[in-house]
Amino acid sequence: MQSVVEFDNVGLRYGTGAETLTDLSFTLYPGSFYFLTGPSGAGKTSLLKLLYLAHRPSRGAIRMFGHDAVTLPRERLPGFRRRIGVVFQDFRLVQHLSTFDNIALPLRIAGIQEKDLKGPVTEMLAWIGLTERADARPATLSGGEQQRVAIARAVIGRPEMLVADEPTGNVDPDMARRLLQLFAALNRLGTTVVVATHDIHLLQEIEGAQMMRLDKGRLSDPTGSLKHPPRPLVLRN
Amino acid sequence: MLLDFALPEHDRKLIPEGRISGPMPWVIAIMLFLTLLVAAAGLTLADAARQGGDDLAQQVTVQIIEADPVARAGQRAAVAKKLRAVPGIAEVKAVPDAQVRNLLEPWLGTGVIDADIPVPALVDIRFDRVPDAVTLKKLQQILAPIAPVIRLDSHSSWMAPFFELMSALVWLTVAILLLLLIATSAVVVLAVRSALNTHRETIQIMHMMGGTDVQAARLFQRRVALDALLGGAIGFGAAALVILTLGGRFAAVEPGLLAGASLPWYGWIALGLIPLAVMGLAMLMARWTVVSALKKML
Numbered sequence: 001m002q003s004v005v006e007f008d009n010v011g012l013r014y015g016t017g018a019e020t021l022t023d024l025s026f027t028l029y030p031g032s033f034y035f036l037t038g039p040s041g042a043g044k045t046s047l048l049k050l051l052y053l054a055h056r057p058s059r060g061a062i063r064m065f066g067h068d069a070v071t072l073p074r075e076r077l078p079g080f081r082r083r084i085g086v087v088f089q090d091f092r093l094v095q096h097l098s099t100f101d102n103i104a105l106p107l108r109i110a111g112i113q114e115k116d117l118k119g120p121v122t123e124m125l126a127w128i129g130l131t132e133r134a135d136a137r138p139a140t141l142s143g144g145e146q147q148r149v150a151i152a153r154a155v156i157g158r159p160e161m162l163v164a165d166e167p168t169g170n171v172d173p174d175m176a177r178r179l180l181q182l183f184a185a186l187n188r189l190g191t192t193v194v195v196a197t198h199d200i201h202l203l204q205e206i207e208g209a210q211m212m213r214l215d216k217g218r219l220s221d222p223t224g225s226l227k228h229p230p231r232p233l234v235l236r237n
Numbered sequence: 238m239l240l241d242f243a244l245p246e247h248d249r250k251l252i253p254e255g256r257i258s259g260p261m262p263w264v265i266a267i268m269l270f271l272t273l274l275v276a277a278a279g280l281t282l283a284d285a286a287r288q289g290g291d292d293l294a295q296q297v298t299v300q301i302i303e304a305d306p307v308a309r310a311g312q313r314a315a316v317a318k319k320l321r322a323v324p325g326i327a328e329v330k331a332v333p334d335a336q337v338r339n340l341l342e343p344w345l346g347t348g349v350i351d352a353d354i355p356v357p358a359l360v361d362i363r364f365d366r367v368p369d370a371v372t373l374k375k376l377q378q379i380l381a382p383i384a385p386v387i388r389l390d391s392h393s394s395w396m397a398p399f400f401e402l403m404s405a406l407v408w409l410t411v412a413i414l415l416l417l418l419i420a421t422s423a424v425v426v427l428a429v430r431s432a433l434n435t436h437r438e439t440i441q442i443m444h445m446m447g448g449t450d451v452q453a454a455r456l457f458q459r460r461v462a463l464d465a466l467l468g469g470a471i472g473f474g475a476a477a478l479v480i481l482t483l484g485g486r487f488a489a490v491e492p493g494l495l496a497g498a499s500l501p502w503y504g505w506i507a508l509g510l511i512p513l514a515v516m517g518l519a520m521l522m523a524r525w526t527v528v529s530a531l532k533k534m535l
Contacts, residue, residue, distance in 0.1 A: 054445060056535065074535065082447030094439050096253050106446045153446075 002066065003027045004161055004192045005051065010060030012046055019058070020046045022217045028194065030160075033187045035203050036196040038214035044196040045089060045165055047214060051194060052086045052163045053077055065160065082110055085159035085191075087167045091150040093138040099149050100125065100134040106157040124152045127182065129175075143170040151179055161192040168202065180205045251443070252436050252456040261428045261461070265421065265468025266475070269515055272417045273476035273508050279410030280504035286403035294367040294393035295327075297376075301358040302386040310334075312384040313358035319383055320362055323376065332359035357388075367393070418518065425465075425519045429457050429526040444534065454527040461523040462516055469512030476508070 005028040012021040021043045028034060036044050049055045050062065053069065062069040065083060072080065085106070093102050103124055107117040125131045128148040130141075138146050147170045154162060162183065168176035176199075184206050187193045195202070203211060213220050299316060303309040317331040337356050364372070373389050380387050433440065440453050484499050500508075 052445065054535065074532070077535070078444075078447040078449045080447075081445060086445055092438070092442050092445075094251070094442060097251070105443075109443060109446050109448045109452065 002030065003063070004030050004032075004065065006061075006063040007050075008061040008063075010050065010057045010062060012043075012050060012055065013058045020217050021050070021057075021214075024060070024219055026212065026219060028161075028192055030192055031187065031190050032192055033184070033206050033209040034192075034194045035206075035209055035211045036194055036214065037198070037200070037203075037211060040198075042214040043217040044214055046217075048086075048163050048165050048194070048196055051161070052084050053081055082106070082157065083160045085154035085157060085162040087147075087150050087154045087162075087164035089165040089169070091138070091146045093146055093149055093153075095138050098135045098137060099130055099141070102138065102149055103152045103156055105153060110157060120156060124156050128152050128179075144172065144175060147171055148175070148179065151182070155182065155186055155191075158186070158189070159191060162186060162194070164193070164195045166197055167195060168197065168199065176202065177205060251439060252432070252460055259428075259464070261424075261464040262468040262471070264424050264428075265465050265515070265519070266471035268417055268421045268424065269469050269472030269512055270475045272414060272421070272515070273473060273511055274479060275410050275413045275417065276508060276511060277476065277480045277500055277504065279407050279414070280507060281500050282403055282410070283407045284499075284501045284504065286400055286407065290393070290396070290400045290403075291367065293396045294391075295364045296392040297362050297364065297368065297373065298390040298392070299360040299362065299380065300388040300390060301360070301384045302355075302388065303358070303384065304355045306355070309355075309358045313360060315383045316380055316387070317360050319380065320360065320376075323379060325364055325366070325368075325372070326362050327365040328361075328363040330361045332361055334358070418515070421515060422518060422522045425461055425522040426526050428464075429461060429523045430530065432457060432460065433527060433530055440531070441534070444531075450528045450531040451524075453531060454524045457527050458520045458523045461519045465516040465519040466512075469515055473508070473512050480508075 007024045007026050010021065010024040011019050013019045024047065036047065038044050046055070050057060053064070056070055060070075064072075064080060067080070069080070094105065097105070100121055104117050104121045107120070122131070122134075125134055128151065130136075130145060130148060130152075133141060133145065138149065141149065147167065151164070151167055154164065164183070167183075168179055171179065180195075180202060183193050183195065187206075197203075203209060299320070301309060301312045301316060303312055313331050317329050320326055320329045334356070337359055341356060368376075368391070373391065377387065377389055440448075443453055480500060487499060
């Protein structure tokens with residue numbers, strides 16, 4: 001089976017400091033759903049940054065969509081990034097754009113015509129319950145609303161892989177379940193989903209999801225606590 | 238480039254455009270005002286030097302040196318008659334003795350020159366094109382049987398230092414123009430770097446969603462182009478006002494070397510193109526600045 005992502009003995013250090021991530025080896029498969037857990041400071045966000053190509057590793061090999069992502073020329077990165085949806089922990093919405101324009105941003109960057117993007121964006125606004133706030137600026141939205149916009153922006157382009165950093169941290173349990181169902185729906189359509197979260201209860205919401213646990217920059221016990229037995233996660237170390 | 242300028246409205250919203258409030262259009266207006274004045278001066282000088290130079294270089298004065306006033310007058314008439322028959326000579330004018338004396342008065346004093354002082358007889362001629370050394374030598378040979386002692390004074394030779402000065406001034410204006418364009422480019426680079434820092438977060442978000450460097454550069458190019466266009470219009474308007482006012486002053490100057498010095502018609506076209514060229518240059522500099530800066534990001 002062709003993998004989406006393969007990490008082989010990957011390490012990451014910032015500057016001359018100690019390694020934030022050490023000896024990571026794993027494979028993510030198409031259409032799979034992964035939860036990434038671990039305590040604060042374990043390196044979850046750093047691992048996600050490698051996944052959405054915000055950083056290159058200090059060592060080791062990463063293959064993404066069948067290509068070597070470590071030596072991938074910079075000019076080719078945008079093409080790969082368009083295949084990845086990202087929900088940032090701090091949302092990173094464009095403050096001077098409306099809710100509609102923030103959600104439409106990935107489609108516009110990908111060159112989708114205006115007439116073709118209005119429908120999907122309107123539908124997504126309805127899905128996250130923000131139709132009435134389509135013209136609102138992020139500063140006027142609550143934390144939970146901003147998070148929903150960030151999620152909508154990440155999934156609007158039907159990415160091949162969705163990477164989400166604490167995507168339900170600021171929403172109520174009902175909305176959290178709703179957003180996870182959105183991820184699950186996307187997952188059923190073939191998107192590989194990686195969700196970093198502290199919330200152990202979320203793991204029970206997605207049938208067949210697998211868990212990767214990071215501790216002090218190392219992957220450990222990836223499957224032990226899942227309610228539903230996972231498909232085998234390929235771990236090489 | 239023009240396609241880059243015509244961004245869709247939603248892309249324009251990515252980088253809010255606060256024109257006029259920022260200093261960019263005004264700095265560009267001042268730089269363009271100076272650039273246009275220097276360019277106008279250069280074009281006017283170059284045109285005046287070309288016109289005056291061509292006119293003077295076609296003129297030659299034949300000096301007939303003969304002590305006997307009667308013989309001198311006869312030789313002058315004969316030389317003038319002979320010259321009118323020489324092909325390539327457009328105009329022949331025998332200068333009257335009285336006029337020659339008037340020309341010498343400033344050096345020799347009023348009333349000093351009488352009929353007994355042998356002043357040379359002069360015949361002014363104008364060729365239909367600038368004569369070369371061979372033509373002048375041939376002319377001397379043609380005139381030798383009529384007037385044994387003659388000298389041909391080509392006006393271009395004694396005016397050469399003046400036109401060399403004019404030429405040097407034209408080159409100086411070209412150098413100043415280049416310096417002004419470099420300074421304008423530097424202003425654009427600094428302004429774009431500042432704008433890039435202000436909007437770094439937006440650009441990073443675009444990058445993470447697969448935006449390319451060129452897509453980001455287009456946003457800044459458009460903003461800079463609009464600033465340059467506005468600054469260019471203000472600078473051109475102010476410069477045109479000064480040039481027209483100075484043109485009127487020049488027209489009132491007594492006939493002389495700079496008489497008729499005015500901006501030629503093609504000069505106005507060149508001046509009109511300069512703001513557009515500066516706009517193009519500003520867009521190129523903006524693109525280069527953004528792409529260079531973004532290359533340092535992953």
